[in-house]
Amino acid sequence: MSEPTKSENTGAAIPGQSGSGPAAGGPAAATAKGSGAPDAGGERVASLWTDAWTDLRRSPLFLIGGFLVLFMVVLAIAPQLFTDGDPRAGGFCNLADSLKRPSGSHWFGFDVQGCDIYTRTIWGARNSIIVGMVTTTLVVLVGGSLGLWAGWIGGIGDSVLSRVTEIFFAIPLLLGGMLIMSTWGEGNAWTVSAVMAVLGWPQIYRLMRSAVLANKHNDYVVAARALGAGTGRIVGRHILPNAVAPVIVVSTINLGVYIGAEAALSYLGIGIQSPAISWGLMISDAQARFLNAPHVLLFPAAVLSVTVLAFIMLGDAVRDALDPKLR
Amino acid sequence: MAEPILEVKDLVKHYPLTQGIVLKKQVGAVRAVDGVSFSLTKGETLGIVGESGCGKSTLAKVLMNLEKATSGQVLFKGEDITRLSGAGLKAVRRNIQMVFQDPYTSLNPRMTVGDIIGEPFEIHPEVAPKGDRRRAVQDLLDVVGLNPEYINRYPHQFSGGQRQRIGIARGLALKPELIICDEPVSALDVSVQAQVINLLEQLQNEFRLSYMFIAHDLSIVRHISDRVGVMYLGKMVEIGTEEQIYSHPTHPYTQALLSAVPVPDPTGREHRERILLSGDIPSPANPPSGCRFRTRCWKAEERCSTEVPLLAVPSTLRGPAAHESACHFAEVRDVIGSG
Numbered sequence: 281m282s283e284p285t286k287s288e289n290t291g292a293a294i295p296g297q298s299g300s301g302p303a304a305g306g307p308a309a310a311t312a313k314g315s316g317a318p319d320a321g322g323e324r325v326a327s328l329w330t331d332a333w334t335d336l337r338r339s340p341l342f343l344i345g346g347f348l349v350l351f352m353v354v355l356a357i358a359p360q361l362f363t364d365g366d367p368r369a370g371g372f373c374n375l376a377d378s379l380k381r382p383s384g385s386h387w388f389g390f391d392v393q394g395c396d397i398y399t400r401t402i403w404g405a406r407n408s409i410i411v412g413m414v415t416t417t418l419v420v421l422v423g424g425s426l427g428l429w430a431g432w433i434g435g436i437g438d439s440v441l442s443r444v445t446e447i448f449f450a451i452p453l454l455l456g457g458m459l460i461m462s463t464w465g466e467g468n469a470w471t472v473s474a475v476m477a478v479l480g481w482p483q484i485y486r487l488m489r490s491a492v493l494a495n496k497h498n499d500y501v502v503a504a505r506a507l508g509a510g511t512g513r514i515v516g517r518h519i520l521p522n523a524v525a526p527v528i529v530v531s532t533i534n535l536g537v538y539i540g541a542e543a544a545l546s547y548l549g550i551g552i553q554s555p556a557i558s559w560g561l562m563i564s565d566a567q568a569r570f571l572n573a574p575h576v577l578l579f580p581a582a583v584l585s586v587t588v589l590a591f592i593m594l595g596d597a598v599r600d601a602l603d604p605k606l607r
Numbered sequence: 608m609a610e611p612i613l614e615v616k617d618l619v620k621h622y623p624l625t626q627g628i629v630l631k632k633q634v635g636a637v638r639a640v641d642g643v644s645f646s647l648t649k650g651e652t653l654g655i656v657g658e659s660g661c662g663k664s665t666l667a668k669v670l671m672n673l674e675k676a677t678s679g680q681v682l683f684k685g686e687d688i689t690r691l692s693g694a695g696l697k698a699v700r701r702n703i704q705m706v707f708q709d710p711y712t713s714l715n716p717r718m719t720v721g722d723i724i725g726e727p728f729e730i731h732p733e734v735a736p737k738g739d740r741r742r743a744v745q746d747l748l749d750v751v752g753l754n755p756e757y758i759n760r761y762p763h764q765f766s767g768g769q770r771q772r773i774g775i776a777r778g779l780a781l782k783p784e785l786i787i788c789d790e791p792v793s794a795l796d797v798s799v800q801a802q803v804i805n806l807l808e809q810l811q812n813e814f815r816l817s818y819m820f821i822a823h824d825l826s827i828v829r830h831i832s833d834r835v836g837v838m839y840l841g842k843m844v845e846i847g848t849e850e851q852i853y854s855h856p857t858h859p860y861t862q863a864l865l866s867a868v869p870v871p872d873p874t875g876r877e878h879r880e881r882i883l884l885s886g887d888i889p890s891p892a893n894p895p896s897g898c899r900f901r902t903r904c905w906k907a908e909e910r911c912s913t914e915v916p917l918l919a920v921p922s923t924l925r926g927p928a929a930h931e932s933a934c935h936f937a938e939v940r941d942v943i944g945s946g
Contacts, residue, residue: 329717498712498713499707499708499709499712499713500712500713500714500715502673502707502713503705503707503713503774503777504715504726505673506671506673506700506704506705507700507704507726507727507730507731507777507781508696508697508700508701508730508731509726509730513729513730517715517718517726518715521715521717522715522716522717
């Protein structure tokens with residue numbers, strides 16, 4: 281088959297095909313999107329991922345969500361870019377300013393301690409983003425790899441692990457978080473993340489396991505085995521790339537949920553502790569005087585809602601783009 | 608007759624049926640393939656026909672060593688491959704490849720055509736040196752009648768027939784001697800079926816391939832096969848040359864199967880007899896005693912339930928029509944009127 285002369289025979293022997301080959305080669309949709317002519321197929325690489333990206337760039341949901349998420353990440357990394365004040369510095373709060381309403385120089389007003397709410401809200405992004413990112417990373421690493429393992433090997437290992445996750449499923453995220461945090465205390469962004477990861481991994485485990493189960497009996501996996509491929513190649517090149525899409529989608533949505541849960545734990549006083557800054561803590565501090573000074577509560581609550589919403593929008597957009605049924 | 612490239616002796620594949628969750632107790636077995644023997648010579652095509660669930664695909668999987676045989680032997684060039692594992696198995700895989708039924712699930716949607724067809728070279732690096740692989744893949748695309756420029760495209764950008772060509776190119780990559788085609792055209796349009804069948808025939812002439820061609824479309828099997836085997840409920844009931852099976856079928860099941868082939872000529876259609884079988888195919892977990900076909904056979908007698916008919920040339924048959932048939936009452940009956 282490496283002899284070039286053979287190719288001429290091929291073309292001649294099946295006349296109907298030699299014509300239909302190039303003509304029917306690029307499905308209309310593919311070539312319409314591509315920049316070049318149908319014959320330039322060699323240079324255009326359109327994987328499902330790049331197709332998804334093309335879709336995403338046109339989705340308003342993704343653009344808005346992505347912009348907000350990016351903005352929050354920048355806030356978390358460099359709050360100094362958006363405010364001159366540093367809430368950690370001495371003299372930042374002045375009791376004389378207590379509960380002052382928003383004004384031209386202090387857009388969000390002051391809280392009970394006389395601290396500038398705008399600056400505190402900006403600085404509060406860091407803990408929320410850390411909790412969201414760290415929890416999601418841990419959950420994907422632990423749940424994803426266990427799910428991959430269990431789905432691939434099946435049998436007793438899978439049965440035992442699946443029963444264990446069912447036990448975890450019986451514990452609601454927030455209730456379990458309250459239980460653990462109130463027992464061990466020491467609330468900061470890292471411990472809150474760890475606790476939520478412990479409670480959150482079964483969901484990704486289940487998702488990954490079912491995606492692996494759905495993929496491992498596909499003919500292309502059988503074909504790889506028939507070629508003599510080893511376990512590493514089959515899992516790494518055939519199963520994982522096809523199983524990872526739902527995990528990405530759910531993780532993105534969950535990132536917002538974790539941020540919300542962190543705020544709830546902090547609000548209840550068992551999450552992140554003062555003097556650290558957290559939106560949940562700010563909401564908690566503000567609630568007693570909500571009727572007198574609603575702005576103290578409303579601003580951090582609004583930013584929190586927008587952040588959670590942004591991640592959920594992003595996840596929705598990614599799901600739409602990766603869903604093969606919509607193609 | 609030339610030396611057989613593949614010899615299957617008494618091949619059995621049972622799937623155990625178990626009861627209980629922790630302590631699994633075997634309560635029976637699905638006899639998917641139950642004592643199948645045949646041989647295949649180099650350059651020959653053996654067609655395997657039979658209705659759904661008769662064990663055709665299981666037979667293919669056991670031959671490919673994708674499922675371990677329960678017992679029996681598969682001799683590839685004289686070497687029993689059912690007990691192989693590791694490097695020995697990997698070496699044999701180079702020589703036996705498979706083309707799958709469904710071109711929509713047999714290609715990984717996340718890999719480019721170049722990666723799919725090039726994967727055999729990555730697994731068996733000795734076949735093509737690293738620098739030559741891209742060129743080897745393009746040659747393969749050319750051989751199966753696809754534009755070599757499509758190397759960077761993804762499977763979803765191709766039609767069903769083109770995908771099946773990609774699957775065939777992947778099977779050809781290692782230059783195997785035997786290709787097992789498991790219903791390679793049943794998922795394709797009729798017009799595309801012909802193209803793929805012609806391609807398979809042409810590749811056979813070019814590379815002297817042997818095919819085991821599994822299908823349930825009798826006319827396609829007749830077109831491509833040198834010899835044909837008919838399976839029913841895990842057993843081979845009749846095997847012979849294409850001419851012997853289609854013009855001189857002796858087993859009642861083969862006759863019933865052939866009488867179901869559509870005839871394009873309306874006058875011929877009115878005059879021919881249709882053999883209509885009653886009942887369903889019995890469960891392979893609990894097959895009938897004696898002859899497995901007896902529950903649906905119009906010739907069945909007492910003897911059929913006690914004595915298993917062996918696959919052998921019946922003594923009543925003489926001359927060119929003589930071929931193996933597993934029936935106590937085998938006699939030629941021309942059902943498709945081909946004379």
